[in-house]
Amino acid sequence: MAAAQPPVLQLRDLSKSFGATRVLNGIDLDIPRGSIVSLLGRSGSGKTTLLQLIAGLHEPDAGTLAIAGADMAGVPAFRRPVNMMFQSYALFPHLNVADNIVYGLRASGTPPAERERLLGWALELVRLEGLAQRRPEQLSGGQQQRVALARCLVLKPTVLLLDEPMAALDRSLRAEVQQELIGIQRKIGTTFILVTHDQDEAMALSDYIAVMDQGSIVQFGTPREVYEYPRSRFVASFLGTVNLFEGTPAGGTPGQRRLVTEDGLTISASGGASAPAATGYAVAIRPEKVTIALGPTSLANNFGGVIERLSYCGNLSHATIRLSARRTIEATIVNSVHADSAELVPGAAVNVAFPAESAVVLPA
Amino acid sequence: MRTRALTLVDRLVIAIPFAWLLAFLALPLASVAALSIHAVADSIPPVAPLLTSVRGHLALHASLRGFQLLSHDPLYLAAFWSALVNAVLTAAGCLLIGFPLAFAIARSPAKRRNVYVLLAILPFWTSFLLRAYAWMGIIRDSGPVNSLLLALGLIDHPIAILYSPTAVLLVMIYSYLPFFVLPMYAVLERLPAELLAAAADLGARPAYVFRTITLPLTLPGIVSGAILVFVPAVGEYVIPELVGNSSTMMIGSILWEEFFQNRDWPLAAAIAIVTFALLMAPALLLRRSIGRLAGSAA
Numbered sequence: 046m047a048a049a050q051p052p053v054l055q056l057r058d059l060s061k062s063f064g065a066t067r068v069l070n071g072i073d074l075d076i077p078r079g080s081i082v083s084l085l086g087r088s089g090s091g092k093t094t095l096l097q098l099i100a101g102l103h104e105p106d107a108g109t110l111a112i113a114g115a116d117m118a119g120v121p122a123f124r125r126p127v128n129m130m131f132q133s134y135a136l137f138p139h140l141n142v143a144d145n146i147v148y149g150l151r152a153s154g155t156p157p158a159e160r161e162r163l164l165g166w167a168l169e170l171v172r173l174e175g176l177a178q179r180r181p182e183q184l185s186g187g188q189q190q191r192v193a194l195a196r197c198l199v200l201k202p203t204v205l206l207l208d209e210p211m212a213a214l215d216r217s218l219r220a221e222v223q224q225e226l227i228g229i230q231r232k233i234g235t236t237f238i239l240v241t242h243d244q245d246e247a248m249a250l251s252d253y254i255a256v257m258d259q260g261s262i263v264q265f266g267t268p269r270e271v272y273e274y275p276r277s278r279f280v281a282s283f284l285g286t287v288n289l290f291e292g293t294p295a296g297g298t299p300g301q302r303r304l305v306t307e308d309g310l311t312i313s314a315s316g317g318a319s320a321p322a323a324t325g326y327a328v329a330i331r332p333e334k335v336t337i338a339l340g341p342t343s344l345a346n347n348f349g350g351v352i353e354r355l356s357y358c359g360n361l362s363h364a365t366i367r368l369s370a371r372r373t374i375e376a377t378i379v380n381s382v383h384a385d386s387a388e389l390v391p392g393a394a395v396n397v398a399f400p401a402e403s404a405v406v407l408p409a
Numbered sequence: 410m411r412t413r414a415l416t417l418v419d420r421l422v423i424a425i426p427f428a429w430l431l432a433f434l435a436l437p438l439a440s441v442a443a444l445s446i447h448a449v450a451d452s453i454p455p456v457a458p459l460l461t462s463v464r465g466h467l468a469l470h471a472s473l474r475g476f477q478l479l480s481h482d483p484l485y486l487a488a489f490w491s492a493l494v495n496a497v498l499t500a501a502g503c504l505l506i507g508f509p510l511a512f513a514i515a516r517s518p519a520k521r522r523n524v525y526v527l528l529a530i531l532p533f534w535t536s537f538l539l540r541a542y543a544w545m546g547i548i549r550d551s552g553p554v555n556s557l558l559l560a561l562g563l564i565d566h567p568i569a570i571l572y573s574p575t576a577v578l579l580v581m582i583y584s585y586l587p588f589f590v591l592p593m594y595a596v597l598e599r600l601p602a603e604l605l606a607a608a609a610d611l612g613a614r615p616a617y618v619f620r621t622i623t624l625p626l627t628l629p630g631i632v633s634g635a636i637l638v639f640v641p642a643v644g645e646y647v648i649p650e651l652v653g654n655s656s657t658m659m660i661g662s663i664l665w666e667e668f669f670q671n672r673d674w675p676l677a678a679a680i681a682i683v684t685f686a687l688l689m690a691p692a693l694l695l696r697r698s699i700g701r702l703a704g705s706a707a
């Protein structure tokens with residue numbers, strides 16, 4: 046990404062241990078100003094610790110952390126131009142919406158007139174004008190989240206940290222709330238950094254995703270880059286479903302590699318940003334890029350197989366096709382016409398095909 | 410959930426707590442109330458029957474002499490007053506010591522919390538009287554407190570702590586402290602740490618967080634703890650008797666004297682009823698206003 050402005054957040058070789066456990070391992074990250082960035086990983090990947098280091102709740106053991114060009118070493122949490130929206134929202138139950146929102150302004154001694162102006166601005170921003178006198182327990186989950194958001198944004202932070210922002214919401218509400226969150230961020234342009242373990246949420250919300258595993262950022266890129274061109278098997282299988290083929294190199298060119306699997310399939314693959322060393326690699330292919338046909342196709346990879354399982358999900362069907370005694374492949378079929386094909390049934394012999402450019406080459 | 414008719418066993422189980430309250434709270438209270446309007450008599454028991462049958466007519470011998478004495482004799486008013494002052498000071502002392510103690514326990518690592526709570530209530534394992542006598546040993550003229558102060562050269566002759574209002578207050582705060590710490594701890598432990606972290610994140614200094622978040626949200630615990638200390642402290646009889654002097658004559662001691670030494674049962678019963686009424690009113694008021702108090706602080 047070629048950002049004209051300097052990054053709003055710069056992390057260099059950041060490390061952190063708790064006792065003998067190394068939680069973060071040499072984190073390097075540049076976050077462009079005004080973007081929404083997800084730290085995506087399983088629990089224990091170090092994503093929450095990274096968020097806490099940015100917030101100033103912990104100091105790193107090594108490395109530097111700069112916000113808007115200013116080094117944050119030794120700067121306590123309350124002096125950093127950063128606010129955090131907690132997973133539970135942590136609204137003060139004894140204060141109404143307005144008093145929750147102006148809490149930080151009161152604490153810092155902002156004059157009442159300025160406080161009122163900012164309160165009005167924040168209420169309008171999160172569309173809670175009519176609810177200023179309500180108590181938090183009288184609000185829906187989505188409204189509570191907007192109060193928590195307004196309470197932070199009224200302080201005009203350079204960076205807003207969001208810890209699992211959707212975790213406290215019903216699944217059915219999330220898509221709508223995600224769109225609201227993006228809308229608010231686009232209006233004010235504050236950089237949002239959020240922590241999540243939910244890849245769908247990261248995809249839907251983020252401009253960039255930092256995929257974390259065992260205390261390291263294993264890939265940083267746009268959702269499209271991370272999904273389409275994973276750089277490791279971990280990233281490929283963590284985001285979405287993937288078919289992985291391992292094998293030995295069998296010629297080809299640097300642009301189009303060939304691989305022979307243990308069960309004798311020859312696969313041509315040309316996807317992937319960087320071609321790994323020829324000593325050994327794997328190939329990843331997403332189920333939706335696999336075509337099921339009744340006869341041979343013009344695509345680079347064609348394998349005969351038998352449909353083993355077919356599950357109908359309305360818009361899509363998921364098929365498991367057995368290619369050999371040891372291997373099956375997952376394929377997603379878009380049900381663009383009525384899916385009542387008599388040919389595509391369990392037990393049917395089919396041809397499985399995918400183009401070389403959809404198959405991503407990965408280090409083994 | 411499926412509902413069904415109550416069986417005999419269900420009814421019995423439900424009846425037990427009601428029977429308990431009736432037998433050990435309502436009936437004794439009613440009998441004390443009845444006793445307070447009896448007339449004194451030189452007999453055993455030392456009261457005249459309330460109802461007698463005189464030539465086939467039922468006659469009532471009620472007397473409000475006990476209540477009249479209470480309202481006229483300044484001795485009783487002074488004793489009520491000193492009991493109330495002492496109870497307020499005891500509750501205040503328990504608040505000042507107990508709140509930080511409960512706060513520290515609630516904020517300590519989860520594994521150690523139960524140990525600390527156990528330590529806080531451990532004194533209950535020994536008899537109360539033994540602990541009171543231990544205090545008498547500690548604060549007497551030749552006890553360790555005076556020895557230490559003398560050795561440090563802070564004083565040149567022992568200060569008389571024992572048999573003084575200070576001693577009464579000291580031992581009462583010590584004895585009642587667990588009654589404050591436990592409810593306080595229960596409320597503080599439930600206070601989500603995230604609220605305090607969020608307030609700090611929004612730029613509030615610790616003192617501001619305490620005043621605007623911790624205090625209003627733990628007010629119910631402060632009020633329950635204070636009531637639990639205040640109510641029994643008003644009627645406290647043993648501690649002033651053991652470590653106090655004649656100036657610490659409180660209503661509990663007067664009640665005991667009227668009943669056992671002067672054998673004026675109706676007067677003793679009247680003292681009990683008035684004390685009960687005095688304590689019920691503020692307790693009920695406080696209980697009802699907890700919600701409003703917690704809500705209005707901002």
